Each structure stands twice: as C-alpha cells, then as structure tokens.
Amino acid sequence: MKSPATVSPSLAGKFFSSGNRRDFLKTAAAGSAAVAIPALLSSCKVGDTVIGTGNSGPTGPLLIIDFAKGDTAYLQFLYCHKQVQADFYARTVAAFTGSDLTATEQVVITDIKNHEFIHRDTLKAILGANALTVTPKFGSLAFKTASESVTFAGKYEDLTIGLINGMLQHLISSANIALLLEMQSVEARHSAAIRDELFPKSGASSGFSPGASDPAYALSGVAGVIQPFVTESFVFPNAPAGL
C-alpha cells in the first residue's frame, strides 16, 4: 500500500477519518503508510485513534487503552504518563555524578523523583489488573546536563498539570476526581520549584508561574507529545469526542 487510494476502507477510516481534530497527531507520513499488519487489523477498528504511527505503520507494539472503560481508561493513560515521568527522574538522579546540576537542583530533583514514584505506584495499585506497562525511552537526552534534563523536567511537569486539568471533566468517580486533584497541585509545586531553579524569583512567563491559569489539555494531544518517549504505540478505541 503506497498511497491513500489503495488503503482498504477500514484502514482508511482509521488513518484518514475525516473531520477528526486529532488527525494532526497521526504523522503526515501516514499518508503513505504500509499498514497491512495482521495484529493491527485484528485489534483496531474504524475510528480508533492511533497516536504512534510512522511510514511503516505503528512504530512499536500496540498499547491499547479502551475508553469504553470510562474512568479506568483515563487512569490507565495517566499511569503510562507517570511511568515515563518517574523513569525520567530515576535516570536523572542516577546521572547526578559528573553532572552540572547544582546541589540544590539535585535536592529538588531527588524529592520530586520520590513523589513521582509514589504517584506512579499509587496509580498502579489502584488500577490493579488494569495497569498497563510502557517502556520509556529518551533517545539522546543529556541527563547530566541541566539545560536539558532540568528543562525537560519542568516541561513534563507543566504537561502533567495540563493533562490532569483536562482529564477532570471526563471523570465520573468522585474518588478519582479527588485523587487527581491531590496530585495536580503537587505537580504545580514541582513545576514552580524547577522553574524557580532555572529562573530564580522571576515573575516572567518562564518563571515559577507562567500566568493566571494553567492549561487544560486534551488527552490525545498529550499522548502525541509523549509518544516519542514511549516504545509502544498508543491506540485509543472508543475515544469520546474531545478526548
């Protein structure tokens, strides 16, 4: 299959569904995707949102989060998101020796690493059998270089805040809403601390607080951003409008 015209209707529906504002997440290269992969055919259907696609179809094993499961699906994605974050901090802490992170940055990052491990493992425990494991990857990220690792940390914290803010409106369970809120402001404290390390006592948008409000991101958008850091390819069957 070398062009969209030859893609079977069901696959065309999956990769080229019209009017889907998430289409941009599917790489432009998907237009020439060779997608005749049995596993994909059997596990996806028209309307599924596939995040990790490249010239040869999905870039990794499929990681399917079925939004027919409601709240559980949102927690499943958050758990994936947190696995990447926790692994990032673990690698950063492991690279302290010989790094150019300041002593105070190392203290802050170590505290945050612990918090993120606790968030991750709390979600894992709550999800139980529904917990999905991802394999994080960071390519050439320079963990020993603060301008990369500490900057990455701050951006990922900001991303997490926006993810949780955007998720809240989809959740049904008051216990889940409370759980996410209990994590959300700690992510905000993390972001502020990291930004304050990079830009001390700054009221600029790069400082501790970029404005009067944080974003509320669409989950599918966040998935597109973190997909490069996950070996598996996210697939979202039964995604609701506005996911």
Added chain:
Amino acid sequence: MTTQNEAVVANDPEKGVVSRREALTSAAEKSSRLLTALGVGAIPVALAALSRSASAQTTTDLMDGLQFVLFVVQMQSELHLRAAGVSGFIPSADLSAMTAMRIQDAAQEQAIGSLITSLNGIPNNKPAFDWTAKGAFPSFSFALGQYSTYQVIAQGLEDLGVRAFKGQIARMTANTNVMSQVATYGSIQGRHAAEIRRIRGKKAWITTSSRDDLPAIFQPVYDGEEVTVHAGYDASALSANGGLNAVTEAFDEPLTKVQANVVISKFLP
C-alpha cells in the same frame, strides 16, 4: 476560553526563556529533538469540548463553590495589593515574583467573577479584612520593616488556597467544563504556594501536617496533609521512596469550606 489559550501561549517554550542557563539552553534545545517534542504550545485545549452533568451535585453546589474560591482569591489578591501599595515594602529581590503573584491572583479574581456572571450569578463583593488576624499579628499594618509578617501570611493563604480550591472543585461536577476550568486556576495556587515557600527558604511541598515556622493560627491550613490514603489505597506502603515524609509530600489534600473558614474567619473583622 481566552484565558486557557493565553496560558498555552505562556507555556510556549519559544517565549521568554531567559536565565543563567540562557546560552546553554538555547544551544542545547536546538540540538535536542526530544525537548522540541515537548513543545506543548500545539496541544489542543480540552475545555469547551463538552460538559457533563452526571453527578448528584447541584448547581447550588457549583455556585457556592465558585463564590468560595472567589472569596479565597479576593483575600489573596487584597493581601498582595496592600503589600504592593507601600513603596519599598517588598525587597527588590522579591519584587518580580511577588508582583506576578499579585497580578495573577487579581486576574483569577476577575476570571472567577466572570465565570459566576456567565452562569447567571452575581459575584460577591470583596469583604474588608483584618490583617492583624484579631491580634495574632499585633500592629501589622504593611509598614516598612514588616515584610516577614506579610510573607508568613502569604504562605498561609497560598497553601490554604491550594487545599480550599480542591474542596470546592470537587463540588462542581454539575458543570464539568467549569470544574476543569477552575482547576486551571487551582494549579496556579500550587505554584504560588511553592514560590512563597521557596522565597522563605522552605521546601515547595508540605511535609506531614507541618506548618513549619508559621504561627499556630495557620495550623488548620496543614491539618490533614499527613493523610496517606488516596482513592482507597494507603500509599504509606510506598515509603521506600523517601520515607513517609515523601508519601505525605506527594499529595495535597482538600479542605472543606468549613475547614478553610477556621483560618479565614480570623482575618474577618
């Protein structure tokens, strides 16, 4: 949703990134596709997509919750405004951060007031405050030399805001769009609390239920922060990650209106 769009723009990594790491950062970022991939400016904003009304909570809860978070930001905004009104009161080293905090709390006051109006409510007026807290801070009047007292009150009220917002956001499920939107202000409360704590030389997060060096009047702001059970799971099992202190730091617990009012009432004449 102008506010959210502005926030996204403010998060644009291409804008306003200047610091001791400026040179390093700009060079490294250009060479780092990974960081580029975290350019969050292009993520769609989730609000306005839908509004669910799937809960037993009422529009009365929603409106009461909005009025209460409005009250909290009115109090914060007034505190910072009074401090800014005395030339030289805030040391120049802290002026940039504290000015941002004042402007953002004032902007939240406006935005939440507008939310109330958009739901056919009438925002409550800002009341008068007693900044001596009925004598707990005797003779405090934002006079020169009283900056440290202002910092103490600011930390207490920003940490209070973090928890008070949560208690009210949980009451807003009658309009989940509004709930998510108020959450975007709630996370800023966390940023403000972190910054004033750091300026005061404290960790950005709350350990156990410790008020640290704050006076006893603020203990109700921290009571309950030691809780380790979340959504039915006792996270104390995860104390291998920095001990029980870290377990308590990793979560900010909500305060109900009644709990928050224990502290707030001290500042009302």
